[in-house]
Amino acid sequence: MPTLVGVYDSPQHVAETVTRLRGRGFAKLEVYSPAPFDEVEEAVDPKPSKVRYFTLIGGLLGVVTGYALTIWMSLDWPIVIGGKPYAAIPAYTVIAFELTILFGGVFTLIGLLVIGRLPSVKLDPAYSARFSGDEFGIAVEVPERDVAEVDGLMRSHHAKEVGIVPA
Template sequence: MDERLHGLLARFPDADRLLAASRDLRRRGLTRLDAYSPHPVEGLDQALGLSERRVPVIALVCAVVVGAGALALQVYASLDYPFNVGGRPVLSWPAYTIVTFAMTMVGATLGAMLSMLWLNGFPRPYHPLFNVAEFDAASRDGYFLCLEASDPLFDAERLREHLLQNGAVSIQEVPA
C-alpha cells in the first residue's frame, strides 16, 4: 500500500452505473469503499454493505434507560417525600406517564442523533477527497465511488480496469 495515497476516486455518469460498480466491487471482496451522490440512491447502502442496524438499537437502549431513569426518579421522590393529595395512593402511576413518555422520547432522540454522529465520524472538517478538484460535483451532478488504499485487496492497476469496465468516466488518485 502506498502511504501517500488515500485511494482511487471514480466518477460515473449516472446512479445506475454507480450502483452496479459498487455491487461488482463488493462481490470481488473489497470492503473499504464509499459512494457519493447528489441524492439518495436506492439500494446503494446494501451494495456497499452498510445495512447495519446500530443506530436504531442504540436509540432503543437510550430510550429505555432514560425512560426507566425518569420513572425511577419520580417513584423515589414520591416515596421519599410523600404527599397525600386528594386521597390518592403514594405511588400513583398515572401521574408518572407523561413525564416518563416525554423523557423516553428525549432519550431516543438524543441516542439516535449522537450515535449517528459518532458512527459517521462527524464532525470531520477535512477529508482527503477535498483535494480532488472534480469532487465538488458530488453535491450537484456527480456520482463518485472511492476505493480506499487501506483495503487489503487494493491494487490500483487492477481496480482501474474494473472501474473502467463498470463504466467509470474518470478515475483519479486521491492523495492522503
C-alpha cells in the same frame, strides 16, 4: 496505497461497480453520494444500520428514568395530593412517556454521530464538492499494481472520470 476515485452519474452504476470491486477483494472503499440510495447502501454494506440500538437503549433508559424520578421524588418527601397514592402511576406515565421520547431522540442523534463518524474536522482527501452536487464518487484504495485494472473496471461500468488521489 493510492486511492482511485471514479465519478458516476447514476446510483445503479455505482452499485454495480461497488459489487464488482468488492467481489475482486477491494474492500477499503467509500462511496460519496448527493442523496441516499438504497441500492448503493445495499452494495456497500447490506447490514442494517446500528442506529436502532441507540434508539432502543435511549427509549428504555427514558422510561426507567421517568418512573424512577417521579416515584423517588414523591417518596422522598411524601405529601398526599388529591387523595392519590404517593406513587401515582397513571399521572407519572405522562412524564415517563415524554422522557422515553426525549432520551430515545437524543440517543438516536448520538447514534448518528457515532456511526456516521461525525463530527470530523477534516474532509477525506478523496471528497470533492461535486459529490454534494449531482454526481457520485467511489473512492477505493488499491495497490499500485492494480491501478490500471481498477481504472478499467470503473470505466467499463460507466464511470465518467477516474483519477488518483496520491496517498
